[in-house]
Structure formats: structure tokens, C-alpha cells
Amino acid sequence: MLANGVRALNIGLAGFAEPISAAGAAVLNLDWRPPAGADAELGMLVARLEDDPDDAIGAAVATANRTALDRLLGASPFLIDVQPAGDAIPGLQGRMLLHSGPPISWERMCGPMRGAIIGALLFEGWASTPEEAERLAVGNEIAFDACHHHGAVGPMAGVVSPSMPVVVVENTTAGNRSFATLNEGLGKVLRFGAYDDSVLERLRWFRDAFGPTLSRALEATGPIDLKSITGQALQMGDEGHNRNVAATSLLVRSLAPTLVRTAREVDAVAALDFLRGNDHFFLNLSMAACKASLDAAHGVPGSTVVTAMSRNGVDFGVRLSGTGNAWYTAPVGVPDGLYFPGYGPEDANPDLGDSAITETCGIGGFAMAAAPAIVRFVGGTAADALNYTREMYRITLERNPAFALPPLGFAGSPTGIDARRVVESGVQPVINTGIAHKLPGVGQIGAGIARAPLSCFADALRALAAQLHVPGAT
Amino acid sequence: MSVVRQRVFRNAYRDSVELMRIAAEVERFPGVIRAGLVMCTPANLAIVAEAGLSEGLDPTAGPNDMAVALAADDDTAADAAFERAATLMRGAAAEAAGEGQRFVPTTISEALADLPGANVALISTPGTYATAEAMKALKRGLHVFLFSDNVSIEDEIELKQLGVLKGLLVMGPDCGTAILDGVPLGFANEVRRGGVGLVGASGTGLQQVTCLLDAFGAGVSQAIGVGGRDLHEEVGGLMMLAALERLVADQGTEVVVLVSKPPAPSVAAKVLAAASTATKPVVVNFLGGDAEAIRASGAHAGTTFEEAAQVAAGLILGSPLPPLEDGHGNPAELAAGLVPGQDRIAGLYSGGSLASEAKVVLKGLLGAEVAGAQQIIDLGDDEYTVGRPHPMIDPRLRSEKIEEAGGDSRVAVILLDIVLGYASHPDPAGALIPAIEAAREAARRDGRGLAVVASLCGTVHDLQGFVGQRAILADAGVRLVASNARAARLAGLVVQHTAMRGVPA
Numbered sequence: 002m003l004a005n006g007v008r009a010l011n012i013g014l015a016g017f018a019e020p021i022s023a024a025g026a027a028v029l030n031l032d033w034r035p036p037a038g039a040d041a042e043l044g045m046l047v048a049r050l051e052d053d054p055d056d057a058i059g060a061a062v063a064t065a066n067r068t069a070l071d072r073l074l075g076a077s078p079f080l081i082d083v084q085p086a087g088d089a090i091p092g093l094q095g096r097m098l099l100h101s102g103p104p105i106s107w108e109r110m111c112g113p114m115r116g117a118i119i120g121a122l123l124f125e126g127w128a129s130t131p132e133e134a135e136r137l138a139v140g141n142e143i144a145f146d147a148c149h150h151h152g153a154v155g156p157m158a159g160v161v162s163p164s165m166p167v168v169v170v171e172n173t174t175a176g177n178r179s180f181a182t183l184n185e186g187l188g189k190v191l192r193f194g195a196y197d198d199s200v201l202e203r204l205r206w207f208r209d210a211f212g213p214t215l216s217r218a219l220e221a222t223g224p225i226d227l228k229s230i231t232g233q234a235l236q237m238g239d240e241g242h243n244r245n246v247a248a249t250s251l252l253v254r255s256l257a258p259t260l261v262r263t264a265r266e267v268d269a270v271a272a273l274d275f276l277r278g279n280d281h282f283f284l285n286l287s288m289a290a291c292k293a294s295l296d297a298a299h300g301v302p303g304s305t306v307v308t309a310m311s312r313n314g315v316d317f318g319v320r321l322s323g324t325g326n327a328w329y330t331a332p333v334g335v336p337d338g339l340y341f342p343g344y345g346p347e348d349a350n351p352d353l354g355d356s357a358i359t360e361t362c363g364i365g366g367f368a369m370a371a372a373p374a375i376v377r378f379v380g381g382t383a384a385d386a387l388n389y390t391r392e393m394y395r396i397t398l399e400r401n402p403a404f405a406l407p408p409l410g411f412a413g414s415p416t417g418i419d420a421r422r423v424v425e426s427g428v429q430p431v432i433n434t435g436i437a438h439k440l441p442g443v444g445q446i447g448a449g450i451a452r453a454p455l456s457c458f459a460d461a462l463r464a465l466a467a468q469l470h471v472p473g474a475t
Numbered sequence: 476m477s478v479v480r481q482r483v484f485r486n487a488y489r490d491s492v493e494l495m496r497i498a499a500e501v502e503r504f505p506g507v508i509r510a511g512l513v514m515c516t517p518a519n520l521a522i523v524a525e526a527g528l529s530e531g532l533d534p535t536a537g538p539n540d541m542a543v544a545l546a547a548d549d550d551t552a553a554d555a556a557f558e559r560a561a562t563l564m565r566g567a568a569a570e571a572a573g574e575g576q577r578f579v580p581t582t583i584s585e586a587l588a589d590l591p592g593a594n595v596a597l598i599s600t601p602g603t604y605a606t607a608e609a610m611k612a613l614k615r616g617l618h619v620f621l622f623s624d625n626v627s628i629e630d631e632i633e634l635k636q637l638g639v640l641k642g643l644l645v646m647g648p649d650c651g652t653a654i655l656d657g658v659p660l661g662f663a664n665e666v667r668r669g670g671v672g673l674v675g676a677s678g679t680g681l682q683q684v685t686c687l688l689d690a691f692g693a694g695v696s697q698a699i700g701v702g703g704r705d706l707h708e709e710v711g712g713l714m715m716l717a718a719l720e721r722l723v724a725d726q727g728t729e730v731v732v733l734v735s736k737p738p739a740p741s742v743a744a745k746v747l748a749a750a751s752t753a754t755k756p757v758v759v760n761f762l763g764g765d766a767e768a769i770r771a772s773g774a775h776a777g778t779t780f781e782e783a784a785q786v787a788a789g790l791i792l793g794s795p796l797p798p799l800e801d802g803h804g805n806p807a808e809l810a811a812g813l814v815p816g817q818d819r820i821a822g823l824y825s826g827g828s829l830a831s832e833a834k835v836v837l838k839g840l841l842g843a844e845v846a847g848a849q850q851i852i853d854l855g856d857d858e859y860t861v862g863r864p865h866p867m868i869d870p871r872l873r874s875e876k877i878e879e880a881g882g883d884s885r886v887a888v889i890l891l892d893i894v895l896g897y898a899s900h901p902d903p904a905g906a907l908i909p910a911i912e913a914a915r916e917a918a919r920r921d922g923r924g925l926a927v928v929a930s931l932c933g934t935v936h937d938l939q940g941f942v943g944q945r946a947i948l949a950d951a952g953v954r955l956v957a958s959n960a961r962a963a964r965l966a967g968l969v970v971q972h973t974a975m976r977g978v979p980a
Contacts, residue, residue, distance in 0.1 A: 002697055002725050003594050003618075007658040010586045010617065012608055013599030017622070017661060020897035021597075024658040029590040032579040033600060033608075041603045048607035051584075053614035055641050188518050244492075278518070339495040342502075342511030342544070343526035377496040391578060395585055425582050448492070 036425045042473065043459055047425045049471045050305065050462070058469050062421075065303035069322040070399050070417045073306070073362070076294035077173045079224035080286060083183070083215040085208070087163025090151050090180050094163075096127060097144040101159025101355040102313025103328040104147045107138045111314030111350050116194025116441020117158035118145075123196060124204045125162045131196065149309055150326070152296060153180040154288045154355035157192035157437055158314075165204065166212025168286055170227065172293040179293035181286065183207050183215075186279040187445060192354075194441030211275065214268045218260040225255055227290040230283070231364065232403050235414070240372035241287045242356055242365030243433040243448055248283035249276070288355060291362035298322055298417075303469060305462065306398070307418035310361045310430060310453055314353040314437075319457040321420055321465055329461040331454040336434050338378045338449015350439040352451045357432045363401050363416030366431035366450065367393040370406045371414075375433055378449045383408075389431050389450075390415060396422040396430065420465070423458040477508055479528055480553040481544040483515070483536045484564075494541070497563045501545065504559050506552025510545040512560065514538060583611045597660060598647075599623055605648065606630040613637050613645070620660045621647030621702070624857070628709055631702065635713040644721070645714055650700040651678025654685065656727075661700075662867060664896035665936035669694015671787050672728030674718040676705045676735035679826025679894060680762070680780055682932055683959055684734055687784035689934045690799055690957065693791045696727040703827075706738035712746050719746070723753050730790045731757045732783055733774075736831055737764035747772035758787045762828070763835035779960035780832060799957040804928065806968035809888070809954060812924025813973050817887035820966045821880035822851035823873055825866040825903075826932065826959075829892045833963035840967040849970075851890070852876070867899045874910035881914025881925060887973055888926040889914065890966040892959055893944060895933025904931075904944040908951050915952070926969055927953045930962040 007026040011018040012033045021028040037043040052066075053059025086093055093099060098121050100114055110118070119134040122143070128134035137143055148155050155161055159182075167180040182192075185203055189195040219225070230251045231239075237247035253276045261269050276282055299308040304322035311318050317333040320326070333351045340346070359365035369376055370390035373383040387408055393415040394400070400413030418430055429452035436447035466474030494512035501510040511528050513519035515536040523529045528544035536542055543560045547553035580586035587593055596612035598605055602625025609619045613634065621634075626648035638645035646653050646660075652675075653660040657668050664682055666689040675681030678700055685695050699722075701714035715733065722728045731753065738746065738761060750757040751772040758775040760783035769776040775790070777783025781799075789796050820837070824830035830853040837846040852859075854866040854873055866873045873891075880886045889911070893903050900906055911927055918925035929948060935941045948955055956962050 002656055002721065002727070005592055005594070007595055007655050007660075008590060008593045009595045009597055009658075009660075010583060010590065010593050010612070011597045012583070012612075013597070013622070016898060017597050017599060020659045020663065026658045027590060027593075029580070029586055029593070031583070031586050032581050034581060035601075035604050036582065036607065041607070044604060044607045045610075048610040048614075051611045051614040053641075056614060056637070059614050186518070188521065278516070339492070339499050341495070341522055341526070342498060342509055342528060374492050377492045395578060422582075422584065426585070447495070 037459070038427055038455065043424060046462065046466050046471060046474055047421050050421055050466060058471055061303040061469060062305060065301045065323055066306055066398060066419070069298040069301045069304040069306040072175065073294055073298040073417060074399060074401055075174050076297050078170050078227045078290035078293040079173055080168055080219065080227055081171050081224045082169040082219055083166050083212050084169055085163065085212070086161050086165045086167045086180065086182070089167055089169050090153055090161070092151050093161070095144065096142060097146060099146055099148040099151060099153055099155065099159070099161040100313065101148055101155045101157065101353065102311045103316050103318030103330050105313045105315060107145065109315055111353065112439050112441045113194030113350055113353060113437045114158040114160070114314050116196055117160040117191050119441070120191045120196030120200055121160045121162040124201050125164055148355055149311060151180070152178060152292065154292045154358050155182055155192065156184070156284060156288065156356045157354040157435065158194055159355050160191060164208050166207050168289050170286070170289040170293045171224070172297050175297040177293060177296050179289045179296060181289040183211065184279060184282045184285045186281065189442065189444055193437045193444040195444055196442060210268050211272055214260065214264045214272045217263040218256050221259040221263050222256060225252065227286055228403055231287060231290065232405070235364070235368055235371040235404055236407055238372055238374060240365055240368045240375055240433065242284065242359040243375050243435070244372045245283040245287065246280040248287065249280055252283055252286065284356065287364070288358050291358045291364070294362055295358065300325065303465070305420045305465060307361055307420055310357040310432070311355045312352045312357065314350050317352070317454050317457060319453070319461055321461045323465050323468070324461055327464065329457045329464065331456045333454070334451065336436055336449035336451040338436055338447050340436070340447035344438070344446035348438050348446055350437045352432070352434055353437055354434070356434065360430055360432050361418060363397065363414040364404060366433045368404060368406060368414040369431070369433070370408045392428060393431060395426055396428045420458045420462045423455065424462050427455060429453050429455055477546050477548055478550055478553055479530045479546050480550070481528070481532045481542050482557045483533050484541045484543070497560060500563055501543070501556050501560050504556045506548040507556045508546040508548065510543070510556065512541065512543050515540045515542050583608065583615060587615060593617060595620060595655065595660070597622065602626050602648070606634065609634050609645065610637065613641055613643055616641070616643070618644040619646060620653055621645065621650055622661055623647070624649040628704060628707070631704060632710055635710060639713055639717055644699060644718060646700045647702040650702045652681050652698065653700045654695055654698040656697070659897050662894070662896055662898045663698070664934050665938070666934055667694040668696065670696055670727065670729035670791050671732055672696045672722035672725055672730070673698040673732045673734060674701060674715050674722065675699070676701050676703055676715060677828035679892070679932065680734045680828030680832070682826070682894060682896060683780040683829060684732060684784045686932050686934050687781055687958060688788055691784060691788035691792070691796055693788035696725060697722060703736070706735050706742045706746070708739040708741060712738065712742040715746055716749055719749055719753065723755055729755060730787050731755055732787045733757065733759045734780070734783065735761055737761050743768065747774065750774040756790050758783050758790070762831055763838070779836065779958070781958040781960045803961055804954050804956050804965040806965060806972045809926040809928070809965070809969045810972040813887050813926070814923050816884060817923060818970055818973055819885040820849040820851070820888045820890050820970055821883070821886045822849065822890040822963070822966070823876045823880065824851065824853050824892050825855055825873060826892050826894055827853040827855050829932070829959045832959055833890060836960050836963040837967045840964060841971065867894050867903070870900060870903065870906035874907060877907065877910040878913050878917070881917040884921065884923065886925070888928055888966040888969045890962060891927065891929040893929055893931045893948070895931065895937040895939045895941065895944065897938070899939070901939060903939065904947040908947060911951050911953065928956065928962050928966045929953050930956055930959045932959065
């Protein structure tokens with residue numbers, strides 16, 4: 002009666018599997034537990050959203066997800082230029098500053114983000130003292146908006162002001178562009194909320210020399226294939242978020258010859274010196290490449306694919322392809338990690354930055370198998386690194402063939418987070434992250450691993466279900 | 476007074492993450508106040524300086540050198556900590572990687588990746604979650620065997636409508652048994668394979684018919700349970716109709732048997748209409764239902780499970796079939812030893828359909844009034860199973876009831892079903908013997924006799940051992956007959972016998 006005989010899944014009482022296997026049929030016992038954290042109503046919502054070609058809702062979701070995944074996997078992000086943010090980023094006009102994470106008002110911003118805002122106001126010359134900057138920020142003269150609303154992404158505070166040079170990344174498949182500031186390196190840097198003279202001096206050098214130098218070099222080199230660099234770097238011990246030493250080296254190798262030919266010697270030396278000393282330079286490019294890829298997958302009605310995970314130091318927010326520009330947020334926690342000498346968890350700011358765009362795109366924590374060194378942040382072993390990636394396969398719909406992971410037999414990295422799977426299984430996306438001091442200006446004090454809060458995904462899924470008129474969804 | 480010390484390891488590159496990990500361990504070392512391990516780049520040296528750990532550091536240390544910098548209680552503690560750091564750096568590389576953990580799937584979608592082509596989901600979760608699991612299974616193209624109870628009738632209807640839409644079976648909710656292509660699901664017996672395909676809205680009814688088919692020498696192609704409410708008005712027999720269609724199309728099925736308690740009249744009409752157009756012989760057992768209506772539709776009627784099995788086996792093997800062995804028992808013999816006032820049957824059932832069949836048989840034999848006075852209990856009913864396993868698995872409740880019956884001066888006969896097969900108790904007969912003996916002893920002390928009548932629902936291939944189970948019961952003086960219908964009838968005849976002879980000698 003059944004085409005290939007009985008092949009059974011056993012969900013519940015384990016003993017029911019015995020007679021089936023005794024009869025010679027295949028049977029698999031699930032390690033079942035009440036789904037969706039034992040919220041039966043939410044579990045039912047997941048069931049109603051399950052793929053099914055014969056059911057209107059199931060078919061809509063399956064088709065939408067296929068479209069989103071094809072766009073995500075088919076994206077071809079290239080670095081094409083470095084330009085002032087005010088020229089490159091649509092909608093960044095007048096006295097406006099962008100920041101990381103879901104939208105947030107000055108009143109609710111955390112210390113490092115406030116510090117970065119003050120630094121940006123000083124850098125732009127809109128204020129001449131920190132006190133004046135703070136008064137401006139409190140008043141209504143400065144507009145704040147999320148980077149994500151402008152095709153941009155920024156690590157940590159993620160503050161972008163019009164004069165800052167940004168990398169321009171174009172997804173040549175769909176034609177959309179994304180942007181990110183230049184990575185400042187470690188130590189006292191704006192993204193951790195520092196705004197002393199050394200920070201502002203570096204930003205001015207970015208604006209006046211480094212940015213234009215990179216732009217000229219790129220003009221001569223032509224667009225640089227970022228997906229290919231990430232693919233190579235994953236085979237060299239990077240995971241594209243907290244470890245970028247290989248990708249940075251690969252990028253510099255591509256840029257150096259033309260940079261030397263197209264720049265004044267003093268600028269070329271300064272640029273190459275800076276790049277040599279900044280293992281994380283590629284991080285911002287990695288983020289922009291991920292943003293360009295995920296933006297292409299965003300906006301497919303009915304899709305449960307996650308297209309952004311981000312934090313502003315107060316809220317953790319997610320967006321789904323199918324729920325437009327709405328953010329679903331929950332309070333963000335402090336990562337689990339290791340601290341620099343003299344610091345501990347009591348000094349840490351809750352997790353911060355748009356850099357979780359890398360995990361959303363299937364690298365970073367999702368590609369931990371490629372970078373066993375990273376797992377030491379939480380005292381783990383090389384085997385743990387593999388397991389982080391294996392676990393993420395449980396909540397993703399695809400394996401990205403462009404991002405092969407050698408320790409897993411060159412399996413593609415887990416890509417395309419499905420909010421249904423996250424909610425149903427309770428497996429929280431893993432995020433590699435730096436830890437910022439909670440006070441502005443102190444900087445990075447550690448690094449570690451964070452988990453995305455489940456309730457964001459549940460809220461997003463409820464909203465999507467309501468859009469699809471799923472019975473019981475409000 | 477604490478000390479600040481450093482030790483520089485030349486040309487000893489370590490990843491910064493690795494160094495932070497070692498630093499965290501060194502910091503936990505006794506006597507260490509604070510520790511930092513860094514490659515000596517200008518940026519890192521600045522961090523060390525800010526942490527107050529750089530005083531006295533060798534100024535020639537460069538980016539390829541690694542420094543352990545620490546504040547400790549004294550020099551002895553510092554020296555020990557440096558040794559510890561060196562050991563950790565050496566050992567770090569040698570740490571066993573070990574086997575990666577394997578994830579056992581927790582959800583249907585994950586499990587489908589591990590067992591591609593899966594086509595049946597057995598669901599026995601708490602009822603609150605069962606509908607969602609069943610819906611996901613159906614949407615992913617799996618037939619569903621839904622053992623869970625406490626699923627609402629609205630959910631049952633939705634699931635069955637989805638099943639019909641997708642051409643999939645929804646066996647249940649509250650479905651105890653099925654046999655698909657020879658593979659037993661849930662509570663099922665080891666019966667020979669053959670040409671009879673069954674659909675049942677009752678679990679033990681289906682088990683009884685499949686076992687009796689086996690006893691008659693016929694075999695089973697498929698047995699499809701559909702859950703006890705399938706033939707209710709609201710559900711409309713959706714799955715019995717779908718399963719009937721499937722069996723008519725199934726190459727291995729020559730004769731179809733439909734088993735159910737009396738359906739809602741509108742549903743009975745639908746089922747009989749479908750049976751009348753079937754291209755294969757159909758035997759219908761609507762326990763205690765209208766046999767005339769069945770015959771009028773062109774189907775064969777079987778009023779008891781035994782009769783349904785006998786008719787179906789006859790259609791396969793060629794009628795007429797000889798009766799089963801074990802005869803019918805002698806009521807007069809069993810009634811010997813009973814005293815005036817012993818006029819009741821205590822039917823203590825583990826199978827709900829078998830209890831229903833007993834009531835039907837007794838009503839036919841004794842009339843509605845006398846039959847209604849008998850105590851026929853389904854101990855698997857919800858009111859008895861709250862917080863405890865089903866009596867087919869756990870004999871304790873039934874043992875209690877048997878002992879109670881032994882102490883009841885009106886009870887003449889204890890009537891039992893012993894259900895063998897997968898998922899049932901490993902020794903259901905043996906488990907009841909102490910209670911049966913205690914009941915007998917109680918009656919004897921009271922100067923009464925006590926008859927015990929039972930049937931075994933099982934086959935010689937069942938793992939409990941049919942012959943052994945029979946011997947255990949016979950040794951305990953239990954009168955065994957070949958079917959539940961016969962057992963109920965025998966019990967009824969014993970009661971009738973005591974009534975007719977009035978005051979026994």
C-alpha cells in the first residue's frame with residue numbers, strides 16, 4: 002500500500018519503535034519535546050506555517066522562502082568604491098546620524114553609543130565640546146536612524162555621519178548596494194564610544210587621506226569579489242565576524258600593488274601600515290557584503306527567512322523577509338566570553354552592533370567550524386566549534402556552497418535562518434561578538450558568544466502569520 | 476605587598492583568543508591577582524599598561540613575542556603562575572578534540588533529513604501538542620498514526636479533512652492499532668499476512684478480528700485504525716471512507732472488513748453506500764447495529780467480531796469454515812458451587828471494544844433489562860486511566876477490581892479479556908493470577924463458588940506466548956474460550972443457569 006514500505010518517525014513513546022524495527026521497517030525515534038517552549042498555541046502556528054504544496058498558507062511560505070533563498074545564495078557582493086557617507090548613502094542628509102541595531106532614541110541609548118554620537122558630532126564640527134554635543138543630541142536638531150534603514154551596517158555603536166568614508170558594496174546580481182564605515186582597529190575607537198583626540202584624528206585621516214586613497218586604488222583595481230575572499234578566508238581559519246585576519250590579508254594583497262601605484266608615497270605607506278596593524282579591517286566589508294546579500298532576500302511576502310539580526314546595546318531586533326521593515330525586539334543580554342586583563346562581566350555593556358548580519362548570512366558564529374580558535378572565547382574545544390555549526394544547521398534552510406567548511410567535509414555553511422525552525426526547536430542563533438565597556442570611551446574589554454533571544458522570532462512569526470491570515474494568528 | 480611581573484616568550488605566536496583563555500585560567504591560579512597574556516604589539520602593550528601590569532617589562536619585546544604579565548601576591552606565586560601559563564600553552568595544542576556531538580532530531584522537519592522518504596508518523600505526545608505534530612506530518616506528506624487522546628473533535632475534523640485533501644491516512648486520534656504492509660503500529664498482534672484488509676473505529680475490535688482471522692487460517696493485508704469518533708456525525712466517517720477506498724485499490728486486499736460501534740445513521744448510510752459500490756466483498760460489523768441494513772447494501776454482516784472474522788475468512792478460504800476449537804464451555808459445570816443470590820457478571824475489561832461487544836452479546840442473550848444490570852466495565856476508559864497507564868500495560872487496577880468482585884456476594888462470574896501483542900504487558904495472564912486466586916479464596920471463605928471466564932486476544936506468534944498464557948489461566952481454573960463473544964455468552968449462560976434452577980442444591 003505504501004510505495005517503499007513503512008518508513009516511520011516515532012514521536013512520543015519510544016517503545017512504539019520496537020515492533021516496527023522488529024518487522025524490518027525503518028523507524029526513527031525523535032527526541033521530542035513540546036515545541037515552541039511548550040506554548041501550544043505558538044506551536045500550532047508553526048504547524049500552520051509548515052511547507053505544504055497543497056495548502057494555501059504552506060505553499061505561500063514555501064514559495065516565498067525559495068525565492069528569498071535563491072536571492073540570498075545568488076548574491077554577488079563586490080567592493081566597488083569608498084565614498085563619503087553623505088554622498089553614497091541614500092537618505093543620509095542634513096544633520097542626521099545613523100546607528101546600529103533597531104531604531105532607538107538618545108534617551109534610551111547605551112553609554113558606548115552615546116559616546117560615539119558625541120564623537121561623530123565633534124567630528125562633523127556640529128559641536129565643539131562634548132557638552133555641546135550632548136545638548137544637541139538631547140534636543141531635536143539631530144535626526145537619528147538605524148543604519149539598516151539605509152542599506153548600511155556598522156559594528157558596535159555603528160555610528161555613521163555624512164563625512165565618514167564608507168565602503169560601497171554592490172550585489173551585481175540584483176543591483177542593490179550596501180555601505181559600512183572603515184574599521185578603525187582596536188583600542189580607543191569611535192565604535193566603542195571613544196571620542197578623544199586620537200579617535201577624531203583617525204577619523205579625519207580616514208576622511209582626508211585613507212578613504213580617497215582606497216577609492217583611487219579601487220578605481221584602478223576594479224571591483225573586488227568579496228564573496229570569493231570570504232570563501233577563501235573560511236578555509237584559512239576565519240569565520241568572517243570575530244576573526245578576519247585571513248580575509249584582511251587577502252584583501253590587502255589584492256589592493257596593495259594598485260594602491261602603491263595610485264597614491265602618494267606618504268599616503269600609501271600610511272594606508273598599508275594601518276592595514277597591516279588591523280586584523281579586523283575586513284570585518285566591515287564582510288558585514289557590508291552580508292547586508293547586500295540579505296537585502297536582496299528581504300521583502301518577499303510570506304517568507305520566514307530572517308534578513309537581519311542586530312543589537313543597539315539595549316534591544317535585540319530581528320527582521321524577516323516577509324514582514325517588511327518592522328523590527329521585532331527583546332532586551333539584549335551580556336555575551337558569555339573572555340575579558341581583557343582588569344575587566345569582567347560587571348563592566349560589560351549588553352551586546353551591541355549590526356555585526357550579527359554575518360551570522361544572519363551564515364558566517365560568523367554559524368561558520369564556527371571553520372575557526373576553532375574562536376570557540377576558545379567560551380573555553381570550548383575544537384569539537385565544540387564543529388557543534389556550533391552543526392546546531393545551526395537545525396534552524397537554517399540551506400547550505401551555502403560558496404562558503405565551504407573544511408572540518409565538516411566542505412559542507413556549505415548553514416544559511417537562511419528560518420524563524421519557524423528557531424521558534425519550533427528553541428535553538429537560538431549563535432553570534433560571535435566583541436564585548437564593549439558600558440562606559441563610553443573605554444573600548445573593547447573582551448569577546449565572546451551571544452545567543453539571539455527567542456521571543457523576537459516568535460513575535461515576528463506571529464506577525465507574519467497574521468499577514469497570511471493564519472487561523473488563530475492576531 | 477603584591478608584585479607585578481612579566482615573562483616574555485620570544486617568537487611564540489598564539490592566537491589572541493587562545494591567549495585570553497589561558498589568561499583566564501592563570502588568573503584563577505592561587506596567589507594571582509590579575510593576569511594578561513598578549514602578543515607584544517603596541518596596541519596590546521598599551522592595554523597591559525592600562526591594566527597596571529607593564530612595570531618592568533622588557534622593552535625589547537616585539538610583535539612576535541608573547542608576554543605573560545601578572546600581578547601576584549609574591550614572587551613565589553608569580554613564578555608558579557608563569558610555569559602554569561607555560562604548561563597551558565604547551566598543552567593547549569594537544570587537547571583532545573573528541574567526537575562531535577550528534578544531534579538527535581527533535582522536530583519532524585529535522586527528522587525528515589535523517590530518514591528521507593519517511594511515510595508514517597506515529598504520534599503519542601500529550602494531546603495538547605498532538606494536533607500540531609499531526610498537522611506538520613501531514614503537510615510534509617506523511618500518514619499519521621495518532622495514538623494521543625485528548626484531541627478535540629474540531630482538531631480531528633481539520634486533520635482528517637487535510638488528510639483527505641492530501642490523500643493521506645489519519646489513523647486516530649486515540650487510535651490503538653494498525654498493521655500497514657505487515658508492519659505493526661501501536662498495540663498490534665503478530666498475525667499472518669493475507670488477503671483481508673480491515674478498517675476499524677475500535678482498537679481492540681480490530682485486534683480481535685485480526686487474531687480470529689489468523690485462528691481461522693486467513694491473513695491480513697492491512698489493518699487501519701481510524702479512531703473511535705470517526706463514524707460520529709461530525710466527523711462523518713472521513714477516514715473510514717478514505718481507508719475503504721484505499722483497500723479497494725490495494726492489490727494485496729481481496730476482502731474488506733469494516734469494524735465500528737454503531738455509527739450515526741447518516742454516516743452508516745454513507746459507509747454502506749460506499750461498500751455497495753466497492754469492487755471487492757465487504758464484511759461490515761457495526762457492533763450491535765442494524766444487520767438488515769448492511770445486508771440490504773449488498774455487504775456481508777458480522778454481528779460479533781468472531782462472526783465478522785469467520786465470514787471474511789470464509790470469503791477468502793471458501794465457506795463453510797469449521798468452528799474454532801475450545802468449544803463454548805459448559806455453563807452448568809461452571810454454575811456448580813454457586814449459591815443463591817449470585818446472579819451477576821463482573822466484566823472487567825482492558826479492551827473498550829471488547830467490553831462493548833460483551834454488552835451487545837449479553838443484551839441479545841438476557842434481554843436489555845437483565846443485561847443492563849450486569850457490571851461490564853472498560854477499565855481503559857478515561858475515568859480510570861487518569862494518572863496511570865492503560866490496563867493493557869499495567870494490571871494493577873484490574874487486579875484490584877478482580878479482588879473486589881471476589882468479595883461481592885452477588886458476583887457469579889468474573890469475565891475477562893487478556894490482550895496479547897506488541898506494546899501490551901509482557902505477561903498479562905500471569906499478572907492477574909494472584910488477584911484471581913485471592914478472589915476465589917474470598918468467595919470460598921464466604922461459602923460461595925466463583926466462575927472465571929476469559930478469552931485470549933492474540934496469536935501463537937505473539938511475543939507473550941499464546942500457549943503459555945493459556946496454560947497459566949487454565950492452571951488457575953479460568954475457563955478459556957476462543958473469542959470474546961463466546962466468553963460473554965458463556966458468562967451470560969452461567970447467570971441464566973443459576974436463575975433458572977432457582978435455589979441450587
